[in-house]
Amino acid sequence: MKTVQPVGITAIGACAPPGILTNFDLEKIVDTSDEWIRSRSGICRRHIADADTASSDLAFLASQQALERAGLTPSEVDLIVVATCTPDMPLPSTACLLQHRLGADNAAAFDLQAACTGFIYAVNMAAPAIATGQFRNALVVGVDILSRITDYTDRGTCVLLGDGCGAVVLRPVPEGRGILSSYLRADGGGADLLYITAGGTRTPASEETIRAGQHFLRMNGSEVFKFAVRAVEDAILTSLDRAGLTTADVDVIIPHQANIRIIEAAQKRLDIPSDRWVINIQDYGNTSAGSIPLAMNEAYEQGRIHEGDVIVMVGFGGGLTWGAMTMRW
Numbered sequence: 001m002k003t004v005q006p007v008g009i010t011a012i013g014a015c016a017p018p019g020i021l022t023n024f025d026l027e028k029i030v031d032t033s034d035e036w037i038r039s040r041s042g043i044c045r046r047h048i049a050d051a052d053t054a055s056s057d058l059a060f061l062a063s064q065q066a067l068e069r070a071g072l073t074p075s076e077v078d079l080i081v082v083a084t085c086t087p088d089m090p091l092p093s094t095a096c097l098l099q100h101r102l103g104a105d106n107a108a109a110f111d112l113q114a115a116c117t118g119f120i121y122a123v124n125m126a127a128p129a130i131a132t133g134q135f136r137n138a139l140v141v142g143v144d145i146l147s148r149i150t151d152y153t154d155r156g157t158c159v160l161l162g163d164g165c166g167a168v169v170l171r172p173v174p175e176g177r178g179i180l181s182s183y184l185r186a187d188g189g190g191a192d193l194l195y196i197t198a199g200g201t202r203t204p205a206s207e208e209t210i211r212a213g214q215h216f217l218r219m220n221g222s223e224v225f226k227f228a229v230r231a232v233e234d235a236i237l238t239s240l241d242r243a244g245l246t247t248a249d250v251d252v253i254i255p256h257q258a259n260i261r262i263i264e265a266a267q268k269r270l271d272i273p274s275d276r277w278v279i280n281i282q283d284y285g286n287t288s289a290g291s292i293p294l295a296m297n298e299a300y301e302q303g304r305i306h307e308g309d310v311i312v313m314v315g316f317g318g319g320l321t322w323g324a325m326t327m328r329w
Contacts, residue, residue: 005130005131006175006176006178007128007172007178008170008171008173008179008327009123009168009170009327010070011066011067011168011169012066012166012168012297013061013064013067014293015065015164016058016165016284017047017048017049017050017164020047021045021048023044030152032155040261041160041281041285042260043260043281045282045285047162047284049147055086055087055094055143058163059167062166063098063141063167066169070171074104074107075104075105075106076137077137078135078137078138079107079108079130080098080139081109081122081125082143083141083143084112084118084288085144086143086148086149093109093111094111094143095141096110112125114186114317115289115317115321116256116288116289116317118289118321119293120313120323120325121184122141123170123179123325130172136171138170139168139169140168140169141165141166142293142294143164144287146163146217146286146287149217154218160285161217161286163287164284165294166292167293177329179325179326180243180245180326180328181240181325182242183324185234186321188319189320190223193220193223193227193318194219194220194317194318195218195318196214196217197209198212198215225261228258228259228316229265229266231322232262232266233266233269235314235315235323236270237270239314239323239325239326245326247270250272252299252312253272253277253278253312254278254295254299254311255315256315257284257295258286258291278298279295305329308329310327312327
């Protein structure tokens with residue numbers, strides 16, 4: 001039996017494409033307005049990748065930054081996990097493409113798909129492998145280019161979605177630091193609330209599916225909203241309880257950036273002051289698996305994360321999936 005050692009996030013990097021799509025730009029594309037989008041989502045702009053940029057390109061840049069901050073070379077990385085629902089291609093995995101481009105010749109690599117909860121799932125998969133000594137240094141990436149699966153005639157979804165990526169390095173840390181607990185859940189009974197119909201083995205791609213727009217993301221917004229508010233509360237409270245902590249112990253909460261009204265509703269239900277929540281949805285929109293690490297990187301660069309802080313990451317998304325992770329920085 002191998003000794004279990006504490007594991008934590010020791011470095012972070014992020015990347016968002018330079019292209020910007022503002023609410024005023026969307027006013028020219030679909031029946032909407034800046035005021036309507038801001039009041040219902042909190043979003044002002046979102047980053048959009050150009051036609052030559054794929055998920056692995058964003059992952060490469062974010063990973064380079066994370067490795068540099070960690071003081072690691074690519075050859076020292078043992079494991080790469082990429083959370084994404086917009087891979088470069090169905091096969092091979094985006095993680096394998098990233099592994100080769102980085103020159104991480106000693107790393108195992110695979111993709112994980114849990115939609116907007118993907119980053120938390122991926123960290124939770126990599127951490128135990130380090131804790132038991134199977135790996136020493138893991139690179140975990142959350143990346144999505146949602147603009148490629150967005151129907152810009154559907155104002156209910158196109159105003160929400162953007163592109164972005166974050167990457168973290170997981171390594172052994174001193175006792176009492178790092179990941180304290182995690183909580184993951186799924187409910188496939190809600191699969192019809194957030195989905196893409198075509199492109200898989202149930203409905204393979206064809207001229208008919210393309211004409212019907214079945215490769216675009218579809219969402220039942222009101223039902224997803226109700227689910228999300230419940231999921232955030234459930235995940236945060238359960239993760240904290242497993243760590244032996246309460247909401248009073250939390251210094252920073254990093255939620256999935258889907259809709260400002262979801263975050264505000266969760267703040268009220270949990271009675272956690274708004275200044276403890278990291279919010280950057282106004283500048284990025286919903287970037288799915290990239291959302292939480294992008295927000296964490298921004299909080300880190302702004303000096304909002306300090307040594308010893310209790311941090312909770314919480315996500316929810318298609319599947320349905322949801323989960324949270326509590327850690328001490």
